[in-house]
Amino acid sequence: MAQEISYKKSKSGFSNKLNLDYQLDDIIIVETPYIDNIFLCILSVSSEAKLNELWDILNSVISSELSKDFKNDFQMWNFYLFYLCKEEVGVELKYKIINNKFSSRKVVIDKFDKKIDKQVVEGIISEYIVGSDILLDEKVKTLPEESSYHSESKVFKNIESIYLQGNENLNDKELLEMTLSRIILEIKDED
DSSP states (O other): OOOOOOOEEOOHHHHHHHHHHHTOSEEEEEEEOSSSOEEEEEEEESOHHHHHHHHHHHHHHHHHHHHTTOOSHHHHHTOEEEEEESSOOOHHHHHHHHTOOSSSEEEEEOSOOSOOOHHHHHHHIIIIIIOTTOOOOHHHHSOOSSOOOOOOOHHHHHHHHHHHSOOTTSOHHHHHHHHHHHHHHHHHHHO
C-alpha cells in the first residue's frame, strides 16, 4: 500500500514574485510534515541556458528568504531545491548544480515537460523525500526463523540459555544484566 503524500503550499506571494522577476515557467514552495517540516522549492525553466543563467541566483534568493522560517538545524540542512528543465541538461551543469554546497540540497530533473501540479509535487516528494519508490526484495523482508550460528563458548551458551528461557517479559537492559551476571559467576567459578 502506497504511503499518502502530505504537503502544504508555502510562500505563495514570494513564489509569484520570483516567477515574475525571473520569468520562470513555474514555481511552487511546499512544506512536508516528514520528521520536522522539510521545505521544498520546485521550479521549472524552459532551457538549459536559462537554468545555467539563473540557478545560482535563485539558490541564493530562495535560500535567503526561506531560512527566515527555519526553526532548527534539521530544517536548514534538509531544504531541497528542485530544478526542472524542459531540455536535456548537460552533465557538467548538472554536476555543478548538484555539488554546490551552499544552503540546500539540489536536484536537477531534465526533459521535464509537465506543469507543476499536485501529481508532480507528490511524485517528487515520494521519490526524493519519502523514498517510496524503493522496493525491498522479499528475502530482506523475512527474518530467518532460527539462527544458524552455534558456539561451544560459555559466553554464547549463557546468552542462548537466557534468551531461550522465555524471558520475554524482561526489557533489554534486564536481559543484558542477567546475562552479564551469569557470565561473571561462571568465570569466577573457574578461578
